[in-house]
Amino acid sequence: MSLDTISAEAPAYNFAYLDEQTKRMIRRAILKGIAIPGYQVPFASREMPMPYGWGTGGMQVTAAIIGPDDILKVIDQGSDDTTNAVAIRNFFKRTAGVAMTFRTADASIIQTRHRIPEEKLRSDQVLVFQVPIPEPLRFLEPRETETRKMHALSEYGLMHVKLYEDIAHHGHIATTYAYPVMVENRYVMDPSPIPKFDNPKLDNTPALQLFGAGREKRIYALPPYTRVKSLDFEDHPFSVQDWPDTQCAMCGATGVYFDEVILNDLGERMFVCSDSDYCEHRQEAGHFGAEHASYKERMK
Amino acid sequence: MNASEPLVRVEGLTHYYGNHLGCRDVGFELYESEVLAVVGESGSGKTTLLNCLSTQIVPTSGKVMYRFRDGHVENLFDMSEAEQRVLLRTDWGFVMQNPRDGLRMGVSAGANVGERLMSVGNRHYGNIRKTALDWLERVEIDPTRIDDSPRTFSGGMQQRLQIARNLVTSPRLVFMDEPTGGLDVSVQARLLDLIRRIVADLGLSIVIVTHDLAVARLLSDRIIVMKNGKIIEQGLTDQVLDDPHQPYTQLLVSSILQVGA
Numbered sequence: 001m002s003l004d005t006i007s008a009e010a011p012a013y014n015f016a017y018l019d020e021q022t023k024r025m026i027r028r029a030i031l032k033g034i035a036i037p038g039y040q041v042p043f044a045s046r047e048m049p050m051p052y053g054w055g056t057g058g059m060q061v062t063a064a065i066i067g068p069d070d071i072l073k074v075i076d077q078g079s080d081d082t083t084n085a086v087a088i089r090n091f092f093k094r095t096a097g098v099a100m101t102f103r104t105a106d107a108s109i110i111q112t113r114h115r116i117p118e119e120k121l122r123s124d125q126v127l128v129f130q131v132p133i134p135e136p137l138r139f140l141e142p143r144e145t146e147t148r149k150m151h152a153l154s155e156y157g158l159m160h161v162k163l164y165e166d167i168a169h170h171g172h173i174a175t176t177y178a179y180p181v182m183v184e185n186r187y188v189m190d191p192s193p194i195p196k197f198d199n200p201k202l203d204n205t206p207a208l209q210l211f212g213a214g215r216e217k218r219i220y221a222l223p224p225y226t227r228v229k230s231l232d233f234e235d236h237p238f239s240v241q242d243w244p245d246t247q248c249a250m251c252g253a254t255g256v257y258f259d260e261v262i263l264n265d266l267g268e269r270m271f272v273c274s275d276s277d278y279c280e281h282r283q284e285a286g287h288f289g290a291e292h293a294s295y296k297e298r299m300k
Numbered sequence: 301m302n303a304s305e306p307l308v309r310v311e312g313l314t315h316y317y318g319n320h321l322g323c324r325d326v327g328f329e330l331y332e333s334e335v336l337a338v339v340g341e342s343g344s345g346k347t348t349l350l351n352c353l354s355t356q357i358v359p360t361s362g363k364v365m366y367r368f369r370d371g372h373v374e375n376l377f378d379m380s381e382a383e384q385r386v387l388l389r390t391d392w393g394f395v396m397q398n399p400r401d402g403l404r405m406g407v408s409a410g411a412n413v414g415e416r417l418m419s420v421g422n423r424h425y426g427n428i429r430k431t432a433l434d435w436l437e438r439v440e441i442d443p444t445r446i447d448d449s450p451r452t453f454s455g456g457m458q459q460r461l462q463i464a465r466n467l468v469t470s471p472r473l474v475f476m477d478e479p480t481g482g483l484d485v486s487v488q489a490r491l492l493d494l495i496r497r498i499v500a501d502l503g504l505s506i507v508i509v510t511h512d513l514a515v516a517r518l519l520s521d522r523i524i525v526m527k528n529g530k531i532i533e534q535g536l537t538d539q540v541l542d543d544p545h546q547p548y549t550q551l552l553v554s555s556i557l558q559v560g561a
Contacts, residue, residue: 140406153382157389157419161404161411164418167425168408168447233425 016063016096022046026064026219030210033221038183039151040134045217055088055113056214058130062092062111065126065210071099073107078115078257078274085113102277114177116198118256118278121207123224129192131213134220136180136190156188159231167236176241182229189220189228196230197240197257203228248273249291251282305367307332307473307505308353313362315348322348323529326362332472333503337520337537339510339552345529346509347477353507354394354475355384369472389419393466393474397481399458402465403450409436409461410446416469435464439494456487460494467498476508480515492518513552517541525549 014020022044029043048056066072072092076085080102088111089100101107104117111128121127137147140158150158159180166174179196183189191202192211202209202222209222222228232238247254249261249270256278258271270291273279283292306329315322323345330336338346352359355376364376369391376384388394396402403412413432414422422428433443439460441453450458459479466474479495480488496519499506510516516523516537523540525533525548533546544550 140404149381153385155385155419157415157417157421160418160423161407161415164411164414164425164428165407168410168429232423234423235426 013095015068016066016092017048018046018060018063022060023064026060029219030061030064030221033210033219034208034223036187037222037226038187038189038220040218040220042217043219045214048214050087050091052215053132054084055111055130057212057216057219058111058113058128058214059088059091059212060214061128061210061212061219062109063096065128066092066096066098066109068096068098070108071101071106072096073101073104073110073277074112075110075115075117075275075277076113078117078259079276081276103281104275104277114193114195115257115274116194116201118273118275119281121205123206125207127205127207127209129194129209129211131190131192131211131218132215133178134190134211134213134216134218136178136188151187154186156182159188160233163231163233163236167233173232173236173238179238180231182231183222184227185229188231189222191228195241195257196238199228199230199238200240202226243271246271247289248279248282249289251279251287251292252289253279253282253287304331305373306330307334307367308507309363309365309373310353311363311365313349313352313359313364315345315352315357315359315362317348321345321529323352323526326526326531328524328531328534330473330505330507332505333499334522335499335504335506335508335520337508337510337516337523338526339513339516339523340526342511344526346511346526348529349526350475350477350507350509354388354392355379389416390469391472393471395459395462395466395474395476395479397478399450399455399462402462403458405450407449408447409441409450409453412450412461412465413468416465420469431468435468436461438498439464440490454487456483456491459483459491463495463498467502467504470502471504473505473507476506478510479508480510480512488515495519513541525552 026043029041033039033041046060048059050056074085074089076082092098093100104119107125109126109128113130135147137150137158140162141147163173177195178190178193179199181189181191181199181202191199204225206224208224211220230238243258246258250272253273257274259274260269260271262269308330311327313326314324326349338349340346351357353364358377365373366376367373410429410432413435414428417428417431433446436443436446441457441460450461453461480491483491492515508519520537523537524531527548533540533549541553544553
């Protein structure tokens with residue numbers, strides 16, 4: 001029995017859970033973040049009915065910007081139907097009652113964890129990221145007073161120390177997710193734990209990109225068409241992962257980010273698009289991968 | 301640029317920690333390629349003085365005039381914090397007593413040496429690594445240890461690594477706070493030899509704080525004796541140590557063990 005069925009009265013929550021004063025406070029932080037691309041704006045993060053680390057920052061940002069006419073899409077690791085995505089979608093269905101979609105193209109707000117959709121975003125869309133640790137310098141410099149000073153004075157030599165360590169120990173830059181970026185030649189920013197494969201999508205995007213870190217109480221933003229450059233060395237330039245011989249087992253796509261799916265105890269596996277909506281869209285359009293056909297045959 | 305002008309001129313430097321005196325009315329000059337030792341018992345204000353000079357703390361009153369590479373002279377405390385920090389990682393070095401404070405213990409030796417290069421905008425991995433290797437060799441650390449964590453280094457090696465890390469951007473002025481403290485005598489001797497050689501090679505100016513008069517005698521050209529936050533005696537090292545005028549200095553000098561004398 002859910003709470004709604006106990007009482008016949010209308011749900012006791014305000015629209016999108018947060019009270020209006022809180023939303024105004026968060027909107028002010030968002031506006032400041034948009035005004036200073038890449039700068040981490042402190043905000044009075046609220047307790048959400050979900051543990052930290054499950055996207056409480058992203059949820060607060062979404063709650064602050066969502067309106068009754070918005071269409072929301074929630075993705076977790078590229079997929080619309082994993083636990084985190086389902087939980088957050090149900091939360092907003094219950095507290096805001098807005099329309100939900102799986103379709104990237106139909107959504108006006110997309111809250112995401114760990115991925116940027118493969119489909120190109122438009123200027124009428126907002127992408128909201130869930131961020132666990134907003135401070136890219138944190139693991140090298142534990143003092144918040146010091147990292148703030150370093151951001152203020154644009155002292156970013158330390159960020160390259162991390163990349164140096166990667167090359168020294170692995171022969172190449174081994175950072176594959178949460179890969180630090182330079183925003184408009186001013187602030188170094190943690191793009192949240194998206195794979196570095198998605199880093200180029202941050203650059204010059206028509207959509208507004210907002211980042212919320214609930215536990216760390218920080219909001220930052222990339223306004224549309226912001227220059228975002230991944231950090232690198234002259235002799236070790238930034239590059240994204242590529243899998244030249246791999247295509248999606250379901251839709252046959254190439255040049256996308258894949259999930260590896262283990263099929264049995266013998267170690268057989270297949271690769272499928274991490275972006276589930278993109279994959280289904282392609283299948284509807286008649287593109288099939290190897291496993292897809294065999295699946296159909298088995299069903300006959 | 302006039303090399304006969306002092307590199308650093310300190311005037312009336314006074315620092316109070318609340319009501320408690322750190323150092324009072326300190327004044328001296330430091331010239332290029334000169335090594336100045338600051339000696340005195342603990343609590344005499346040596347470290348306070350060093351921290352004021354290196355802009356780590358802002359003194360209650362007084363000036364530190366610094367002559368920049370382009371010849372212009374400016375009070376350090378009239379500069380913005382951003383400029384002070386640039387100075388600290390380019391023109392200056394700071395060698396701490398405890399290498400764990402001066403090193404970044406979480407990253408490899410090579411990254412420790414390379415950090416300053418990267419912070420001044422060097423973005424070529426190959427060049428950074430070559431310079432780091434070169435410096436490890438200069439401070440007598442086996443270059444094959446370049447990718448090892450400083451945690452795996454001995455105390456003496458850590459201290460030498462800290463020196464390399466500070467000297468990699470060819471600073472003009474290096475502050476040292478008891479660099480040989482906590483090392484055994486043979487390692488101390490080796491470190492002192494190394495510092496002496498590097499100072500001569502690079503023509504560095506050094507302000508070294510120590511309570512060890514042997515270190516002062518070995519390294520420094522001039523010496524400042526401090527007591528209760530004030531300078532009580534200063535002059536050429538040999539002069540002060542051979543013919544101390546102040547009772548306190550006489551006490552200090554006479555309390556040295558005369559080994560092999």
